[in-house]
Amino acid sequence: MGSMVWLGFAILALVLWGITGVTQKLSTNRISSERSFLWFCWAMVALSAAALLVARPHWGIGPTVLVCSVAGGALNGLGAWTSFRALESGGKASIVISLISLFPLLTVVLAVGLLHERLTWMQGAGAVVAITAAILLSLEPGPGKAEA
């Protein structure tokens, strides 16, 4: 049952991030990717302000956690920016996005190597299948698609 709780939140994240794939496209069809990113960040600031008011953040945290948490935002934001740079540098979208979809592989390697997480054979196979699925889903479907 405990495992189902984390899976529920993981699927919620998957659904919300999946919706952003569409809303981001609707945005960048109309404004530049950089202006879109800027307003994306303003929304993050607004959401964090709301969290500050509603959820009473927990401040008694150690330096490692603090650094990792702040670094998380920096890494995520820089990753978004470098992915735009990859696309703007002449990389084909189907290749760049498929290649970038390999990032969970690095997380798996780091988590197993540094955090000593253990995967069952089924979970290891699941990680490989998930990364393969993400790559296939990211491939351009070819001609015949319609714009919004």
Place this chain on the structure above:
Amino acid sequence: MKEQAHARRLPAWLFWSLVTIVMWGTWGLVSKIASDGVDAYTNQLLFTVGIVPLMVFVAWRVSRAGNRRDSSEKPEQRGRGVFWAFLTGILGGVGNMAYFQAMVKGGQASVVTPVTALFPMVTVLLAMVFLKERLGRVQWIGLGLAFVAIYLLNA
């Protein structure tokens, strides 16, 4: 000199793609370390603190581009573009909190990250319904594999 020769061999798009993998791949690791010591709301708050320097840099670039008149933007469409970008940020931020909460609730980084990385399955389904995009055969296979992956990762 050696570095220059190496840089010449590595295309810019490949370099930036590899940097992206390192950034996002490491994000999964640091998120798990952070989630072991802080709740999802505070994590999102500190995440936003981390993104602010980049936000300032991008704001500077946007204001510079504004002075040069960005021809790719249509002024009459700007309001709608900003709305969708803002909504993307809200949904992305709530998604982040769910991701952090999955780790707070005991999910391993090595399992939670591959599950959440399947988010393109939702994007392609929504794009098919709302943007009238067609799925290729490869994407259908990807969609099927995504469900298999979720089953295996929860085993």
